[in-house]
Amino acid sequence: QKEVExxxxxxxxxxxxxxxxxxxxxxxxxQSFFWYRQYSxxxxxxxxxxxxxxxxxxxxxxxxxxxxxxxxxxxxRDSQPSDxxxxxxxxxxxxxxxGKLIFGQGTTLQVKP
Amino acid sequence: EAGVTQFPSHSVxxxxxxxxxxxxxxxxxxxxxxxxxxxxxxxxFLLHFVKESKQDESGMPNNRFLAERTGGTYxxxxxxxxxxxxxxxxxxxxxxxxxxQPQHFGDGTRLSIL
Numbered sequence: 001q002k003e004v005e006x007x008x009x010x011x012x013x014x015x016x017x018x019x020x021x022x023x024x025x026x027x028x029x030x031q032s033f034f035w036y037r038q039y040s041x042x043x044x045x046x047x048x049x050x051x052x053x054x055x056x057x058x059x060x061x062x063x064x065x066x067x068x069x070x071x072x073x074x075x076x077r078d079s080q081p082s083d084x085x086x087x088x089x090x091x092x093x094x095x096x097x098x099g100k101l102i103f104g105q106g107t108t109l110q111v112k113p
Numbered sequence: 114e115a116g117v118t119q120f121p122s123h124s125v126x127x128x129x130x131x132x133x134x135x136x137x138x139x140x141x142x143x144x145x146x147x148x149x150x151x152x153x154x155x156x157x158f159l160l161h162f163v164k165e166s167k168q169d170e171s172g173m174p175n176n177r178f179l180a181e182r183t184g185g186t187y188x189x190x191x192x193x194x195x196x197x198x199x200x201x202x203x204x205x206x207x208x209x210x211x212x213x214q215p216q217h218f219g220d221g222t223r224l225s226i227l
Contacts, residue, residue, distance in 0.1 A: 031213060098161055099169075
């Protein structure tokens, strides 16, 4: 079992729809969770961070965390063609001073006009 | 504010040669990380500096890899001698704090070993 799992996709949604991206993780004591967006050949760009159970909204993006079920999701409302990219889920350290992030393989999102 | 910068963007070398990658973190970020993505796999952690000290080097694959951060500013990652399996994209990231603080990534160096 991988430490962080994502469906590789591609996930295809029409423009204006809600895109739902999911991620599960294996280390129950993980404390921090991040979503990065990556365009081909570019750097992973941080779009959301979440640390507590529940929802966190930022513009068209909502991150949802459920530590009991060990999953974190990202919702993108009113999806735009420019949202087409690979979305990476990353899980932060369980404790101590290391900043090691564990990444999933990423989900490719295609938003069709 | 300038982001994390990496040099070179691409490097093609032959097996057995030496390559040095450079990373300049965001100004003021004491924490610097190296990650690697090999073809078809997820991004994997290599090591973490706090200023000039190695905080966690648990992800370094073997002793052919040497990372330095003299003076606590920019960092270099040297691969010597390079092997075919070292091919991939090497990312650098930086953050203001440790642990839970968000990390900001550079565009990466694409390394190809022939």
